[in-house]
Amino acid sequence: xxxxxxxxxxxxxxxxxxxxxxxxxxxxxxxxxxxxxxxxxxxxxxxxxxxxxxxxxxxxxxxxxxxxxxxxxxxxxxxxxxxxxxxxxxxxxxxxxxxxxxxxxxxxxxxxxxxxxxxxxxxxxxxxxxxxxxxxxxxxxxxxxxxxxxxxxxxx
Numbered sequence: 001x002x003x004x005x006x007x008x009x010x011x012x013x014x015x016x017x018x019x020x021x022x023x024x025x026x027x028x029x030x031x032x033x034x035x036x037x038x039x040x041x042x043x044x045x046x047x048x049x050x051x052x053x054x055x056x057x058x059x060x061x062x063x064x065x066x067x068x069x070x071x072x073x074x075x076x077x078x079x080x081x082x083x084x085x086x087x088x089x090x091x092x093x094x095x096x097x098x099x100x101x102x103x104x105x106x107x108x109x110x111x112x113x114x115x116x117x118x119x120x121x122x123x124x125x126x127x128x129x130x131x132x133x134x135x136x137x138x139x140x141x142x143x144x145x146x147x148x149x150x151x152x153x154x155x156x
Contacts, residue, residue, distance in 0.1 A: 066094045068135035081142035084150040121150035
C-alpha cells in the first residue's frame, strides 16, 4: 500500500504563531459548505511541530519530532498511526519553520514559488511492537493504536 503525503498541505498550515494555535479554513470545492480546521504549534524547546486537522470525516494529527528524526500521523477514522523518518531535504528545519511562522511570511499568501516536493511512502503491513525508538511524543500519540512504519519510495 502506498501513501502519498503532500507537504504542501502541511507547510501551508505552518502559518500560526509559534507556541499558539491558529485556525485555517480548509475548503473542499466538491462538497457544499465543506470546511475544516487546522491547528498548528511549534515548540522550539522540545523540537516538535504538531498539526491537528479536523475536517469532519477524516481527522488526523501529525507530529514532527526533530529531536528523534521521526514523524507520525494518527489517522482517527482508520484508528492507525503511521510513523516515518523525517526527510530533511523536504521538511524545513524547526528553526526555519519557526522563523516563517513568526514573520508570517506565508500567512494568507501561500508559499510562493514552486510547490513543495511530494513524497510517496510504502507502509510495512507488520505492526510496530515497540514505539520507544520514536520518542515520547510519538509514543504518547500512538500508544494503544495499531502503528505501522512507512518508508519513502521513489516517486513516479
